[in-house]
Amino acid sequence: MATYVDILKSEFPEIDTEVFDYITGVLNCGGSDFEDGEEVFDAIGGVLQEVSGDCKNEEDIRGICLQMFNTLKLNSCHQVQRQVLLDAPVQLSQISAECESASSDVQGIWMMKRGQNTTVDAKKLEKAEAKLRAKHERRNERDALKTTAPLVLDEASASQASSKKDSRVDQSGKNRSYDIRIENFDVSFGERSLLQGAELSLASGRRYGLIGRNGLGKTTLLKMLASRNLRVPAHLSILHVEQEVAGDDTTALQSVLESDSVREGLLAEERQLNAHIASGTADSQDSVRLSEVYAKLLEIEADKAPARASVILAGLGFSPRMQQQTTKEFSGGWRMRLALARALFARPDLLLLDEPTNMLDVRAILWLENYLQTWQSTILVVSHDRNFLNAVVTDIIHLHSQRLESYRGNYENFVKTKEDRLKNQQREYEAQLQYREHIQVFIDRFRYNANRAAQVQSKLKLLEKLPELKPIEKDSEVVLRFPDNFEKLSPPILQLDELEFYYSADQRLFSRLCVSADLESRICVVGENGTGKSTMLKLLLGDLTPVSGIRHAHRNLKIGYFSQHHVDQLDLNVCSIELLANKFPGRPEEEYRHQLGRYGITGELATRPVASLSGGQKSRVAFAQMTMPSPNFYILDEPTNHLDMETIEALGKALNKFKGGVILVSHDERLIRMVCKELWVCEGGTVRRMEGGFDEYRDILQEQFRKEGYL
Structure with missing residues (x-):
């Protein structure tokens, strides 16, 4: 089987010995590190080009490098003896004891050292060596990072401009509005800017669908709102369904009931006050307070809570038996459903949902669509299920080009409105472009006409005042391809x-x-x-x-x-x-x-x-x-x-x-x-x-x- 040495000798029969030794040394030492023929070409291609002169073009050299790479891989288990330059003549017949089989007329075989003259550019040799060294260093660094350094991920951050007046109103507790308006804010992930100078307005009681391409920052925006890195009025309660419920000995039904902190607090206080009264240590204030607690429990319909929690769990697929199971008995998918059930039961002022349909089957999705249609407070949901968005949301917020654009209506209405808006913008752009060209023709025609100088100046000022419209930026089309270069198979398959x-x-x-x-x-x-x-x-x-x-x-x-x-x-x-x-x-x-x-x-x-x-x-x-x-x-x-x-x-x-x-x-x-x-x-x-x-x-x-x- 041919080795890279054979290929080198056959392709370059007149190669200088020093160059031959250099090339074989590079290939012998780095053979196992080369990943393809291109890397072999990067290491020795320039030297081979110099050796061949005009006899071979670059494509020929690349082909030879690929052949040598293939032999390196096929013969990796064999050691190729490195060629040695001799400092003095050596008579092989005097060294080998096995020359008895040689014919009697053979007086000796001589190997002579060639002169040091070479036609190869020394700078190119150095460049090839430097490339190989740099490659080794990069690989060693990458391997060291894999084995020693923990993976450090970028973190998200947000900043916004806010007026002192808004801050004072919020801190005083006098802000009783349930609307949310965040102006002029930025969101970034590491060094990557996701939103710049964006605005977000959420009216109380409306249901918003947040849409946009993967990787633009929808989930990050939800996290910034949930963590209040973006300023949301302090009196508004926020729930972000993000992590599954922790597994413990609490039953599924009880876990949902405990998500209503107000009800749980009132029930705990009721038990404490009743214990005081039963023990005879209560004072008159305890009886008054107990009456207030009962009134509040009645107001929030605390007695109906178990039935409401059971309905939510059943809608999300929990059978009566499952509702009595402990949370540690459920898989991760069911615990995510439990987290969603807790959020629906708690009824926060702002509910943040990130792909809620991912964990649900068709039956549970249909139930959730119907349930959210009567939701009283504000919802911001990230979803890529267009049927879910059509059934649930009242508004669409489109994240693109580092900004947020709002549209009234469900997803189908958004598609139609967006198409109409883009058509209008394109028409405005083309009309202005035509108008600019018309004015420019007049300016170019009479630029050097003294009688029209005033008109030319007027046209130039008009051009400067015209707002600069940009051509419509269309999202690149997503194309997936599943290769199908195979033969048909006869049934049964x-x-x-x-x-x-x-x-x-x-x-x-x-x-x-x-x-x-x-x-x-x-x-x-x-x-x-x-x-x-x-x-x-x-x-x-x-x-x-x-x-x-x-x-x-x-x-x-x-x-x-x-x-x-x-x-x-x-x-x-x-x-x-x-x-x-x-x-x-x-x-x-x-x-x-x-x-x-x-x-x-x-x-x-x-x-x-x-x-x-x-x-x-x-x-x-x-x-x-x-x-x-x-x-x-x-x-x-x-x-x-x-x-x-x-x-x-x-x-x-x-x-x-x-x-x-x-x-x-x-x-x-x-x-x-x-x-x-x-x-x-x-x-x-x-x-x-x-x-x-x-x-x-x-x-x-x-x-x-x-x-x-x-x-």
Whole structure:
């Protein structure tokens, strides 16, 4: 097998010995560190170009470097003997004791040291060596950081201009308004500016939807409001549903009741006063105070609180048995639902919700939509579920270009109003541009005409006074691509036949389960949480072994799986490029960059630690990782969590163009309607196909709500 030494000799037969020694030394010492042919070219390409003169162009040299890189990788286990320059002639026949096999007429083999003259530019040699040294130093620093330095993430900060009058009114406690107006404020994340000179107005009792592309700062803005880094009137209560409820021995129902601090405080005071009275240590003031406490409990309808808390929990999917379970018995997803239930029960003056539908199934989303439509105080919700926004919000706040723009109405109204506004702005810009050109023609024509000097000056002043309109900035279109360069497979592709599965014998999850899919399938799976949707996907994947029954998969089937916890399982300490390189080693960096670019992770984003990316950006990295091997079948479990609307739209289009099969678990009605041709409902230990599609499923749920008294 040819080595890089053989390639070097054959391609450059007249190479100077000193240069030959230098090149082989570089390759021999740094062979294991080179990642691709380009790095070999960076190290020795300039030297080879000098040696070849006009015989080979740059592309030829790059090709030779790639060949040598391949031999380095293939022959990494073999040591290539370094060529040695001799200071004096040596007769091999006198050294070797094994010359007996040589012919008698051979008097000796001589090796002579060549002269020191060379045609290679010494500066280029130094430059090549410096590049290699710098590469080693960078790699060593990166490795040292990975092993010793903890990951330090940037922190968000906010600043705003406020008048002394507003501050005095707020501090005096005389401000009784429930409206919120924050003017001229900035928000940044590390060195990155998210908002500049922005204004936010929230009228009491209105429900606002905060929308915008991933990574622009929506979640950060909510955190700044919740922490009061942005000035919100002190008398307003704020609740930000961000973290799951801690697990302890408190029951789910009691945990929700305890979120109403006013009620809990009054009940505690009532118990204390009654204890004093029962012990005979009470005075007259205790009886008076007890009467006041009873009056306040009556005023806030404290006796109805358990029933109201139970209704909220039931709406979010907690059965009566689950409501009596302790919080430590629930998974993280259910504890997030519990945090939402606590916030809804507490009824703060300002409720901040960040993607509340991510943790909910379709049934719970429909209930939440109906519940929030009658909400009395102010809501600011970040959501990328357009159906949820259409059903709930009264106003839209659009975050883009480091500012906030408000629109009246729901999401559909926002889309229409925004399109009309952009058309009007474009017309104004074009009209002004035409007017400016008309004036400029007059100025250019009569600039040197003394009789028209006054008119020219007047036109110049007119141009200066005209407001400078800028061309419309349109958001770049999000495009996702799922590679489909594979051959068609003949059915059956993937099926479960008479399958039975359970985690424990007393709780049978599936019985006689029969489902099948092919490369034409566009299937959506729906059902309440806990009915086995994710388990069924793992059975289809072959990750779980059924108790009985058969799983059949085509021998050439290659499945790409997106887990709803996929984002949480990414290595947060490396950048996106390193993430792909660790998962799929041995490819050039440009290939990783190109793959990430397909999903909008470009430029500086690809070199930032994954931990510093927004939830939506992490999802895009997960998509890039999933599609790298070019699967011919995708199983996607809640892929829209954290994605912005533009990316969800692009995901739907990409799945429609994809030539393989798709099974999708999702609660996003828009995506379901875009992609799926078949609806599977997971319930009662089986999976059944619903012929009427999503409309029929939604109608069934609405009817259940009416029967249960939730509507």
